[in-house]
Amino acid sequence: MGNIIKLLEGLVKSNSYYGLINNEIDNIANDITSGYDLKFIKKKYDYKNIDLLYEFAHYRILNAHKFSKSSRLFFDKYASMYSTPEIIGDYRGEKLKGSEIIDIGSGAGMQAIFFSKYSHVTGIEIDRVRYLLSLLNKRAYNSDANFINNDAFNDIRYSADIIFSDPLRPAMASERKMDDLIPNPEIIMKRFNPNAGFVFDLPPQMRWENIGINGEREYISVNGYISRLTLYTMNPEKDFTSAVMLPERRRITGKPEEIKIVNQNNKIYDYLYLPDISLIYSKLLYKAIDDNMHLIYHDKKRLLFTSNEYIKNFFGRTYILEARSSIEKLKNELIKLNAGKIFFIFSIDTSEYYRLKNEMEKHLNGDKTYYIFKNNNCYLIARKING
Numbered sequence: 395m396g397n398i399i400k401l402l403e404g405l406v407k408s409n410s411y412y413g414l415i416n417n418e419i420d421n422i423a424n425d426i427t428s429g430y431d432l433k434f435i436k437k438k439y440d441y442k443n444i445d446l447l448y449e450f451a452h453y454r455i456l457n458a459h460k461f462s463k464s465s466r467l468f469f470d471k472y473a474s475m476y477s478t479p480e481i482i483g484d485y486r487g488e489k490l491k492g493s494e495i496i497d498i499g500s501g502a503g504m505q506a507i508f509f510s511k512y513s514h515v516t517g518i519e520i521d522r523v524r525y526l527l528s529l530l531n532k533r534a535y536n537s538d539a540n541f542i543n544n545d546a547f548n549d550i551r552y553s554a555d556i557i558f559s560d561p562l563r564p565a566m567a568s569e570r571k572m573d574d575l576i577p578n579p580e581i582i583m584k585r586f587n588p589n590a591g592f593v594f595d596l597p598p599q600m601r602w603e604n605i606g607i608n609g610e611r612e613y614i615s616v617n618g619y620i621s622r623l624t625l626y627t628m629n630p631e632k633d634f635t636s637a638v639m640l641p642e643r644r645r646i647t648g649k650p651e652e653i654k655i656v657n658q659n660n661k662i663y664d665y666l667y668l669p670d671i672s673l674i675y676s677k678l679l680y681k682a683i684d685d686n687m688h689l690i691y692h693d694k695k696r697l698l699f700t701s702n703e704y705i706k707n708f709f710g711r712t713y714i715l716e717a718r719s720s721i722e723k724l725k726n727e728l729i730k731l732n733a734g735k736i737f738f739i740f741s742i743d744t745s746e747y748y749r750l751k752n753e754m755e756k757h758l759n760g761d762k763t764y765y766i767f768k769n770n771n772c773y774l775i776a777r778k779i780n781g
Contacts, residue, residue, distance in 0.1 A: 395523070401443050402468070402526035412533075415447070416466060423451040423465075461504075466534035468527045473502035478560065478595070481640050482614055482622055483508030490593070496554040498546040498582060503528025503539065505560060505595075510539035516554075518546040547577070547585060557586050560595035570600040579607060583627075591628040598623040598675060610647075612636040615672040618711065623675070637672035639709065646709060650677030662690055662715065662769060663702040666776050668739065670710040671695070682709040690769050693741035698767055704779075713765055713776035724766070724773050725754055731775065732760030740768040 405412045418441050425435050432448050441447055453474040458464045460479040469477065478486075483505045491512035500506045500517025501524050509515040510532075517539060519525040525543040532539050559582055561575035572578050579594045586592075596605065598613060598620050605611070609627040613620060613636065621640075636647045667687060673679045674697065683699060691698040705712070719727040728736060736754055738747055767774040 397443060398446055398470075399522055399526065401446055402523065402530065405468075406526060406529050412530075419447050419451045419454065420465070422447055423454055426451055426455060463534040467502075468530045469502055470523060470527065472562075473504075473524060473527060476560075476563070477502050478505040478508070479616065479621070480504075480508065481616060484511065485614070485638070485640060485643065486593075486624060487512045490556055493555040494553070495556045495558055496546075496586075498557060498559040498586075499561065499577060500524075500528060500541060501560065503531045503541060505558070506539045506541070507532050507535050507537040509558070510537045513556075516540045516542060518542045518544055520545045553587065554590055556593055557582065557590045558593045558595075563597055570597040571604045572606060579625075583607070591626070593627070594625045596623045596625055610634050610636060611676065612638060613672040613675040614638045614640060615670055616640045618668075618671060620671045620675055635676040635678060637670065637676040637678050637709070639670050639672060644709060646673070646676075646678050646681050648678055648681055651680050652677060653680050660690075661688065661700070662718070662772075662774065663688075663700045664715050665701050665704055666713040666715060666767060666774065667699040667701065667705065667708055668711040668713070669697055669699070669708075673709060691740065691767060695741070696739070698739075698769075708780070712779040713767075714779055715774055715776050716764065717775040719773045719775060720771065721773060724775075725757055727775060728754060728758055728764065729760075731764060732762050733758045733764050734760045735763045736766055737763070738766050740766075 405415055421439065422435055425438070435448060436444055450468055453469040454464050454467060456474055457467065457469065461467055462480055486505070487508040490509065493513040495509050495513050495515040497506040497509065497515060497517040500519045503517055506515045506517035506528070517528060519528060519541065522543060525541060528541045532541070559577065559579060561577055561579065563570070564574050572580055579592070583592055600623065605625065607625060607627060608630045609625050610629045612624045612626065614622040614624065615638070633649050634647070635650045636645060638645045669679055669682050673682055686703050687699040687701045689697060690700050716731055717727050736751060736758070738751065762777070765776050765778060767776060
């Protein structure tokens with residue numbers, strides 16, 4: 395721990411040292427992406443703190459798709475796993491635009507950095523390593539976010555319109571509860587300015603009955619995968635949820651309603667509709683479907699509807715049905731359709747998914763991409779229209 399703190403403090407204090415270390419991390423990152431391991435890299439370079447530099451390079455590579463400035467960011471393992479991705483941080487920053495924000499437990503600083511594009515923000519972080527990481531990360535984005543290394547519960551003199559917290563989560567838990575989060579959002583609300591609005595980043599899998607705080611529950615998906623649940627207390631109405639699709643920034647709000655999942659019709663029409671996962675988590679699916687859409691498949695991750703009408707602005711992914719097939723004739727049907735790549739969109743074991751995908755694709759020489767759904771024993775070959 396002492397080595398990393400000393401290294402980070404040196405980077406914060408010295409621009410020349412910061413430039414030197416970044417160059418060394420760049421060299422290591424290039425070698426990692428070329429397929430070389432730590433053993434080889436240690437032989438190649440006589441860098442001080444080579445293990446730490448390797449770790450920084452490794453996490454920069456892992457987070458390249460999450461941050462536009464990834465090549466100049468610094469993460470430890472936890473920050474790499476849980477830091478708010480840029481696309482979400484920027485969306486939430488714009489939503490709270492013009493606020494005075496305190497970020498309690500600001501970690502490596504990423505959400506506070508994106509808040510700072512639109513508001514004045516102070517991040518308070520008790521962990522020395524992550525506090526230093528935040529100082530380095532704000533430099534990458536030329537951010538004016540203010541960071542303080544302190545225990546937020548011992549330093550509550552700061553006033554704010556919004557108090558934000560993305561609590562630490564237990565590594566393994568069968569069920570997420572408020573008491574498992576550090577700090578507990580309910581305790582934050584008791585200790586800090588009751589007139590402020592509170593915003594909490596909660597585990598999206600958290601059961602509703604375990605969220606004992608009223609407010610807007612906003613479920614955010616990124617490219618069709620659920621990513622965040624943000625709880626806003628500024629609207630104290632208990633039954634109010636939102637579903638947000640990124641990067642499209644499409645949003646639906648309303649009162650959540652359960653819908654009965656039953657196969658309504660055995661017919662399969664020309665258009666297939668896969669509602670965005672945020673609609674399912676937020677219980678707003680009823681707002682995206684109508685009487686002309688019929689459920690033909692469902693599992694724990696998805697619902698598939700069909701319709702004879704094309705819905706232009708559907709809140710999810712839309713496909714057009716090209717062919718139907720049995721598993722025995724699937725390969726030949728794909729060859730006829732000039733397929734090159736395929737994706738299976740139904741519940742299937744991971745190893746079986748890749749075995750079947752690889753077995754099919756080695757016979758495909760076309761240039762088209764198809765998505766394969768399942769309805770009983772019938773395989774539906776479809777082309778994506780949007781989403």
